[in-house]
Amino acid sequence: MSAQLWVSAVQIGCFFGLVALGYYLVLEGADFFNFALGPFAMFSGLTTSWLMAERGWPLGFAAVLGIAVAALLAVVTEVALVRPIDARSGGGELPSLIAVVAVLFAVEQLAGTLFGRHLMPGRSWLPDTSLDLGVATVDGQTLVLVAATLVTFTGVWLWMRKSRYGRILRAVGSNREAARTLGMPVGRVRLVAFALAGLVVGLAGNLFSAKAGVSFQSGFGWALSGFLAMVIGGTGSVWAPLAGGLLLALAQTLVPYYLGSASLDYAVLAVAILFFALRPSGLFVRRVRV
């Protein structure tokens, strides 16, 4: 396998890891799988690409707006849909699952209607920069993505350790009922978790679309990949989603290279079923020393 493939595996892995980090945050803070995070990432990327291509906005403004829109979508989803439906169903999983599928569909269609139903080609943030490693070249956009991934993960890690809300989020994640009994603002933490996840996937979608391009239907596949990365990594630590993302990306790069393109989807299904059968909590599990 050529070294160039490793570069692309790392790049895709960082992207999957960021989406999985979004899942992780919502899962910790709200005990909820927000499948609509994939479409939020898509919406962010598409907004930015469209603003730059059709409206001639400069990169900075367009990117900030794109990421903000993803966070806004996440907040609206929580406040207007998940919360009331959850309250009505008394914590039943199915109604909120359907609500998320509906959000996924609606966001996809909204993007298709607003920005057109065609692929927006990527446009690198650093078109003139590239890093020559001798065996492989790393283009500017990959550098940006990797750097942003490291900064985001470190930031979230510090936030969960040092800040008030981050610590409450961890408390809620490990025992919701106890946190509620202790009078922690569980509802507000949920909202923070949704918003932060929206920001993270907004950034991820934005950076990845600038490299690989984006269409209104990209979010669906991204949501599934992020979910898989999350399943592989587990929820043992903030860094687990990144490890899961990198492993998934490595598999996604290696399997088609050696076995042909369709085998990828079979392999992904097999990995998912295997993981649920053998290691349902992922590779990294939080261990409590007694």
Place this chain on the structure above:
Amino acid sequence: MTAVSAHGETPHAGPAGRLRSAETARVLGTLALTLGVIAWAGGDLFRQDLAILGATYALLALGMYMPFNLAGVLSLAYSAYVAIGGYAVGLVATKTGWPLPLAFLLGAVASAALAVALGFATRRLSGFYLAAVTLLFGVAFQSFLLDAKGITGGALGIGSIRPLTLFGAELDRLSLIALALLTVWIVAVAMDRVRRSPFGVALQSSRDVPAAVEAAGVGVPALRLTVLGAGAAVASLGGALFTTANQTIGPDTFTLHLVTLAIFMPLLGGQGSAWGAVLGAVLVVQLTFNLQIFERAGSLIFGVAVLAVLVIAPRGILGYAGQAARWLHRRLARARGTAQGTGSGGTAR
């Protein structure tokens, strides 16, 4: 729990008689509606397309009705089952000389077997996890359709499928549409009866209180596998009918997208009855294909409508129609009662 039909007001002896007459009215009323749709489709080619698409969607939603709406098991592999029904027709028609009705049967058996196998592999999963893994199955099946060129014809699919012959006579398009719509009617009536049968009650209880159902001696896993298999068979019928009508099938005939639509159909129509799924299918076809005024925003409007229904009207259209009918019924009864009580009203009875 039964939705009182507006026609079911003939005075019979006792509540059981009323229920029975409401049931008859519902069965006959829906049959009349089905025949009406067949007549509406008539000779117009576009309407025929809409009718066959609506029937396919309805069969898909009805296939998901037992596992999803009754038992609360959301499997998202249904695009694969529909495709299997379609490819069964395509393969039997082009590679063998067997009669086509056999293909319908083969497709149903194959997708039921696959659904049971997948259900068994994922038996420990529920909710989000089950949805995601079955969705991955759909993705894998889609690439199988593209990849296994020797069987499925790859991206080109299978074309020039011969028309269906029943009892020695070749079916024209209108008869095929009539057959499809009547199939929908039969399946919907059957599903609605299943819902109210002891089996249906066990199913619905297995969604809400699985432990109690287990304690009553009914194995919940076996129950779930049964309805997953039966549902897949029904969905494959939809795919087979659609393929027979269009005489061609390819990997993008039934996409993953279809499953999301199928979840929304009973939601819009109302989950309280199998007819909600059918009504939802009609709405989906209307919104996503027939609304020319909205150009391509039909799907968006549909998505927003689903969200609105979820938040403000969780019981769907039929649920509220049933409530309105009950309210009207009570008001009428009360008005009649007061009229008799005062003795002043000359009600014609």
